[in-house]
Structure formats: structure tokens, C-alpha cells
Amino acid sequence: xxxxxxxxxxxxxxxxxxxxxxxxxxxxxxxxxxxxxxxxxxxxxxxxxxxxxxxxxxxxxxxxxxxxxxxxxxxxxxxxxxxxxxxxxxxxxxxxxxxxxxxxxxxxxxxxxxxxxxxxxxxxxxxxxxxxxxxxxxxxxxxxxxxxxxxxxxxxxxxxxxxxxxxxxxxxxxxxxxxxxxxxxxxxxxxxxxxxxxxxxxxxxxxxxxxxxxxxxxxxxxxxxxxxxxxxxxxxxxxxxxxx
Amino acid sequence: xxxxxxxxxxxxxxxxxxxxxxxxxxxxxxxxxxxxxxxxxxxxxxxxxxxxxxxxxxxxxxxxxxxxxxxxxxxxxxxxxxxxxxxxxxxxxxxxxxxxxxxxxxxxxxxxxxxxxxxxxxxxxxxxxxxxxxxxxxxxxxxxxxxxxxxxxxxxxxxxxxxxxxxxxxxxxxxxxxxx
Numbered sequence: 001x002x003x004x005x006x007x008x009x010x011x012x013x014x015x016x017x018x019x020x021x022x023x024x025x026x027x028x029x030x031x032x033x034x035x036x037x038x039x040x041x042x043x044x045x046x047x048x049x050x051x052x053x054x055x056x057x058x059x060x061x062x063x064x065x066x067x068x069x070x071x072x073x074x075x076x077x078x079x080x081x082x083x084x085x086x087x088x089x090x091x092x093x094x095x096x097x098x099x100x101x102x103x104x105x106x107x108x109x110x111x112x113x114x115x116x117x118x119x120x121x122x123x124x125x126x127x128x129x130x131x132x133x134x135x136x137x138x139x140x141x142x143x144x145x146x147x148x149x150x151x152x153x154x155x156x157x158x159x160x161x162x163x164x165x166x167x168x169x170x171x172x173x174x175x176x177x178x179x180x181x182x183x184x185x186x187x188x189x190x191x192x193x194x195x196x197x198x199x200x201x202x203x204x205x206x207x208x209x210x211x212x213x214x215x216x217x218x219x220x221x222x223x224x225x226x227x228x229x230x231x232x233x234x235x236x237x238x239x240x241x242x243x244x
Numbered sequence: 245x246x247x248x249x250x251x252x253x254x255x256x257x258x259x260x261x262x263x264x265x266x267x268x269x270x271x272x273x274x275x276x277x278x279x280x281x282x283x284x285x286x287x288x289x290x291x292x293x294x295x296x297x298x299x300x301x302x303x304x305x306x307x308x309x310x311x312x313x314x315x316x317x318x319x320x321x322x323x324x325x326x327x328x329x330x331x332x333x334x335x336x337x338x339x340x341x342x343x344x345x346x347x348x349x350x351x352x353x354x355x356x357x358x359x360x361x362x363x364x365x366x367x368x369x370x371x372x373x374x375x376x377x378x379x380x381x382x383x384x385x386x387x388x389x390x391x392x393x394x395x396x397x398x399x400x401x402x403x404x405x406x407x408x409x410x411x412x413x414x415x416x417x418x419x420x421x422x423x424x
Contacts, residue, residue, distance in 0.1 A: 050255050050399035057251055086411055
């Protein structure tokens with residue numbers, strides 16, 4: 001049982017801009033035949049296109065190959081292959097059209113140049129302008145290239161200087177470290193220790209001798225403050241040798 | 245069983261017919277009105293249907309473009325569209341079918357995932373359009389697009405055929421499909 005479905009149709013009358021239908025007949029008889037002409041041309045183009053579509057469909061169905069292929073639409077790959085074929089045909093057509101257009105353009109240009117006086121034509125002026133601009137462009141490009149080269153050189157030099165200063169600084173650093181190490185090692189060396197010990201023993205001996213002399217002079221109960229030489233000697237004995 | 249075929253009738257002069265298929269009558273009617281308001285040099289005819297197959301008793305002109313409207317808020321619309329797709333001749337899918345998904349704006353109401361519709365469109369190799377038909381401006385823009393599509397599918401634009409347009413529209417879709 002066929003499912004009945006509702007169908008509604010809505011239509012709109014032709015809305016062609018200058019067609020003679022609507023009551024704008026006021027004069028302008030010359031306008032109407034021209035608009036009719038455009039209408040006819042448009043309809044002609046339409047019919048041509050539709051005819052092309054029908055023809056291609058008829059040709060396709062006649063083709064046995066097409067019939068076979070038409071049934072094989074379950075495979076994704078096949079479908080994509082066919083789509084690619086369509087795309088390739090389209091691009092090939094576009095390329096050919098482009099080449100054809102170019103050839104047409106060049107012949108038209110050639111013919112035009114043959115006809116026209118070369119010195120005054122607008123086309124030649126344009127071409128000359130284009131050439132001048134191109135020369136300018138090339139010159140400025142060359143200048144920019146040179147400037148960039150200079151910039152690059154300056155940068156290279158800066159980099160080199162930086163590297164040299166880095167090296168120098170690191171050398172200074174190593175020298176300082178070496179000095180510090182030498183100093184430390186020197187302080188810790190045994191030589192100095194023995195010398196220090198000897199010094200200490202000498203100081204102790206001298207201090208003992210000082211004390212002995214002091215006691216001698218004091219023990220002799222001599223008034224040492226009267227004699228300047230003796231006074232000096234006593235004061236000298238007071239010097240604490242460990243502070244030196 | 246009436247299977248709809250694309251080129252079984254001769255075209256009317258300067259006439260282009262579009263068939264909108266969907267379960268949401270109000271939306272279809274609104275879209276039809278917007279389309280008819282568009283400025284177009286050809287005569288437009290808009291047919292609305294809930295589902296295919298169409299009753300063959302009616303004398304109708306050649307259908308140039310079929311748009312299936314799927315409402316992302318209702319699973320029923322997707323189901324009915326899927327059922328209707330069986331009643332179409334395979335030649336229709338050479339550019340004369342388009343899918344329109346509406347209701348994507350309100351994500352909380354969506355019961356159909358976006359990818360479902362994308363997969364459907366990919367299976368049938370047809371372009372998928374998104375539009376919130378409830379919003380006036382979007383609807384007007386979509387109506388404009390559909391009118392142009394229709395003109396091309398009806399053959400009113402010299403130099404561009406429906407198949408040509410199909411491969412043009414396909415170019416932008418592929419990157420997203422690789423994620424699927």
C-alpha cells in the first residue's frame with residue numbers, strides 16, 4: 001500500500017526585471033524589444049544547458065561501461081575513484097581552456113599592436129610604465145639585499161667580540177682560582193707550620209729571658225728609674241713579644 | 245511504486261522546481277515563503293512533502309532539486325527522511341539532492357548527533373547544509389543559497405551543471421570527514 005503524503009505546491013510568477021509583462025507600457029517602445037532580446041538570449045542559454053544535460057545523460061546510459069559501473073556503488077574506493085576521475089577531467093578542461101584563452105589573447109594583442117601607432121598607444125605607455133616599475137623594484141630589492149648583508153656582517157662581528165670577551169673573562173676566572181688555590185695550599189703547607197712552631201718556641205724563650213732579667217734587676221733592689229739607660233732597658237723588657 | 249526520476253520529464257520554459265521534504269510543516273512553509281521572496285530571473289515552483297513517495301496522481305513538473313530537511317531535535321524526522329531516500333532514483337544523487345539540518349543552534353535540545361547527519365550526507369555523496377530555520381535572517385540567507393542551487397540544478401546557469409557544482413561543494417567537506 002502506497003503511503004499517501006501531502007503535497008502542496010506554491011508558485012511565483014516570473015519576476016524578470018524588464019520584461020514587457022507588467023503594465024509599464026508607458027512609451028519606451030525601444031526598451032521592450034531590447035529586453036525581449038535579452039530574455040530570448042537567456043532562454044536560449046538555458047535551453048542549451050538543459051539540452052547538454054539531457055544529451056550527456058543519454059550518452060551515459062547508452063554506454064555499457066556506465067551501466068556496469070552504476071551497479072557497483074557499494075565500494076567506497078570505487079566511488080572515490082570515480083570522483084577523482086571527475087575532478088581530473090575538470091582540471092584538464094580548465095587547463096585547456098586557460099591555454100586556449102592565452103593563445104586567443106596573444107593573437108588579439110598582436111593584431112592590435114600591428115594596427116596601432118606604437119609611439120602613442122596607451123598599451124605601450126602601460127608597458128613602459130611596467131618596465132620602469134620593474135627596474136625600480138629590482139633596484140630596491142638589490143639595495144635591501146646589500147643592507148641585509150651589512151647587517152649580517154655587523155651581527156657576526158658582534159658575536160665574535162662577545163665570544164672573545166667571554167674567553168678572556170673565563171681566563172681571568174681561572175687565573176684567580178689558581179691564585180686562590182696557591183694561597184690556600186701555601187697556608188696549609190708543612191713548611192709554614194714548622195716555621196710557626198719555631199717562632200713560637202723562640203718567643204717563649206725570649207719571654208723567659210725577659211722575665212729573668214726583670215727579676216734580676218728588681219731583685220737587686222737598684223733604683224732603676226734614676227738611670228736613663230737602665231730605665232730604657234727595663235721598659236724594653238716589658239714589651240710583650242706575642243703581640244708582634 | 246513510483247520512484248522519482250530526475251530527467252523523466254521535459255523542463256518547463258524558464259521554470260525551476262524544488263521539492264522540500266521534511267516532517268516539520270511550519271518550517272518548510274516558512275522556508276518556501278522566504279525562497280519565493282527572493283529575486284530570481286526564473287520562475288520558481290516550490291513543492292512541499294512530508295515524505296516520499298509522492299502520489300502519482302498529481303500532474304507535477306520536472307523536479308530539479310530535492311532538499312531533505314532534518315530537524316536535529318527529533319529522531320522521527322531523520323527516520324522519515326531515511327525511509328524516503330529509498331524512493332529516489334540513483335541518478336538524483338548526481339547533484340540534485342541536498343540535505344539541510346536545522347536546529348543545531350540549541351545544542352541541549354538536539355537528540356540527533358551532528359555526525360549522524362554528516363555520515364548520512366557522506367553515504368549519499370550529497371552536500372549538507374546547516375541552518376537554523378527558526379531564525380529569520382538565517383532562513384533568508386539559506387533561501388538565497390537554495391535559490392542559487394536550484395537555478396544551477398535546473399540548468400539555468402550556462403557553464404555550470406549540477407554535477408560540477410557537486411564536486412565544487414565537496415571540496416570543503418572532506419577535511420572534517422577524515423575525523424569520523
